[in-house]
Amino acid sequence: MVRFDDLQVFVRAADLGSLSAAARVMDMSPAVASAALKRLEAQLGARLLARSTRSLRLTAEGQGFLDYARKALGSLEEGRRLLSRGQDQVSGVLQLSAPSDFGRNVLLPWLDEFQREHPQLTVRLLLGDRIADLFRQPVDIALRYGEPEDSSLVALPVAADNRRVLCASPAYLARAGEPHQLEQLLQHNCLLYMLGTRVHDHWRFDDGKRETGLTVSGDRFSDDADVVRLWALAGAGIAYKSWLDVSADVQAGRLKVLMPERVGERAPLNMLCAHRAQLSKPVKLLRDMLSERCAERALRR
Template identity: 35%
Template sequence: MDRFAELQLFVQVAETGSLSRAADALDLSNAAASRHLHALEERLGARLVERNTRRLYLTDTGLEFLGRARNLLAELQDAEDAVNARTLKPTGTLRISASLSFSMHHIAPLLRAYTERYPQVSVHVETANRYLDIIDNNIDVAIRTREFEPDSNITVRRLAGTRRLLTASPRYLAKHGRPQTPEDLARNHQLLIYTYANNPYELRFTRDGVETTVQVKGLVESNDGQVLRAAALDGLGILILPTYIVYEDMVAGRLVPMLDEWDLPRLTVNLAYPSRKHLSAKVRTFIDFMAEHFVMLNYERKWTGHFGEN
């Protein structure tokens, strides 16, 4: 048990960069945490952690040992998860990573139903518009809009496809009119640009096998879709975001789609999670819960069809 506690403590120190935060995470006193770390270094005969007045950091030996320690703890977790999976009693903290927009529209509204169904699971939602490293950040499940992961240790499960649409508020359209062609966007309109999109200043449209590319600039630019959505609702410009963000606004008439006969490159909404022989019950139940929800609400059809067909 002491060796297990030492490994847990060391990994927490590495991930939090603080002995006190690691102690808090493991419900230890600072003194007990310091003893565990000292005992581990004494047993290994090596210095793993260096401290100065400003920060704590791992030595080269500590960095090498960190990977091995994580693997050992992961193997133990896999063994426990295999038992949990068989007993169907998900427990523990489920760590989810997703963009702020997806979290607000498609995770937060489901938390009540999921936690009521699985009351022994607590949920931590980490919002980030850049993709966090799943392994390094101890993420259980991440929502991604790319087809594959560069890390072969990550499994990807498709949830739904989604178009990217141009929408604007009735207020904006009353003042500026509707674009009639993709080229009108660059000449006569104000655009709201999501800077984390692939090639955000280049819009590649296709229609009936014909492709046209328009170079654009934004009146307002942001790395967060909710900032741009708020600006669009206020009549500031034309929004370019995935359907899963703006669908309810279109249904309510707050935003109006335009150039709908043209397609921008589509995205795929996926679940990404560490590839392990035994998925923990909390991860497996959340994956199944999300897939069930997407099918029930028919998101694939809603998000990939033309708006008049939904």
């Protein structure tokens, strides 16, 4: 399906005679604009613009398609104005991606509450820990831990101060003993998370004076962060998890934070989108709600 914003990039570039100028007008990076045009051309199976380092011109196919693109954008804009008149309710389809653990155990009840407040809204939720390709996957926004590696993405902070914590179940600590120094982690079974082929076995901490890191080991690895949490709950070992993911378990006594004086590495939660045109009213309202809920769960030291 041809995307509305891809058509906008094509028409603006044709009008301005420059893809970079179209990107500036639409408040997006040249890379995002180029990806949008390539995606549109791939979907249509035709080259619309002939591009070089210094010039841009319409191909014959592009010239023929331009009028249809203008009419389509005009019809969509008129429809959008019609819907907006006298309609303040939040509606439509919100497509988002979220990490597996956070999505299943934290986000789901918040989304239920959000939809009760906005019953005309439909939510499509994709769960997974891999970084969603926001230029190709059918999602409007993605919630992800850590700083985005792609500088062309728009990143809005949701829980900027979130950190990782060491935690284990009371049953595991009763059986294996509770570590009180970082070096003692080397004698414990550590539950390891992996993303792709990379295993996150180097855990970093801060005591307020200096940062310390060590490489741990264990007998269990998973590329699903929720599985790591479930292993910790089952007493299989020690996990190094985002506080947002385990805060409810800690508060209920199912997990215990170890060495709380050691500050774990930052795990900021951000809302990512390809460009600001995707920051619709539902997205902004959801971000406000998530920021408020995450603040309520913030780690207190």
